[in-house]
Amino acid sequence: MIVIYFFLFGLCMGSFLNVCIYRLPQGDSIAYPPSHCMHCQSRLQMVDLIPVLSYLFLRGRCRQCGTPYSIRYTFVEILTGCLFIWCYTVFGIGFPLIKALILTSFLLVITYIDYDHQLILDKVLLFMAGAGALIECLTPSVGLLSIIAGSLAGGGLLLLIAIASKGGMGGGDIKLATVLGIYLGAKLTLLALFLSFVIGGVVAVFILLFKRKGRRDCIPFGPFIAAGAFLSLLYGQELIRWYWSLCMG
Secondary structure (H helix, E strand, O other), rough: OOHHHHHHHHHHHHHHHHHHHHHHHOOOOOOOOOEOOOOEEEEOOHHHHHHOOHHHOOOOEOOOHHHHHHHHHHHHHHHHHHHHHHHHHHHHHHHHHHHHHHHHHHHHHHHHHHHHHOOOOOEEEEHHHHHHHHHHHEEEEHHHHHHHHHHHHHHHHHHHHHHHOOOOOOOOHHOOOOOHHHHHHHHHHHHHHHHHHHHHHHHHHHHOOOOOOOOOOOOHHHHHHHHHHHHHHHHHHHHHHHHHHHHHH
């Protein structure tokens, strides 16, 4: 039963994340004006804000003008709900779960904004860093030395890649890797970056094979860092132990 609650909570959080994803790149407030149709500017009623169900009930269109809404809004809501359940199944109830849900929410916002605009916003990273620091102060789990080492290693590695590739890595990616050190520490941050390169490489091959982009087209790397960070947070310790067992075996 509690799984259902986490899914519903994730749906509601996903609705809020949609607001952040749409408004933050434009410099708009996420609180004002209230949710409204982007075409006719009519304010959405409370019943129109119910995640998923409102989209189905209205058949994906504005109640007032009939303009269709993007299915992606509903997809983000469902994805957030599923990821929240995933976090709960791994961590159970406790402070590690709260940390996982907060990091997951930030990673989703970063993923979609970077996908849409090839941009990782400083203000999102600042709030993400502040939330991570607050969590660490309330429930220490990473340790100050590991945080510093992780931030320096993560940001430094991508900075070196950016210098060596003459701009192949964006400044937002470097800052994101630095902030991840607060949440993951040194080992898991490096693992997250390793996973991001693996995932990014596999996706890039499929993109080129299906000719969705050319070799010179820009592919935002933020979503891959986010995916690597999520997997590292949930399964990083197990992956490291598995790797060492292979090396020692």
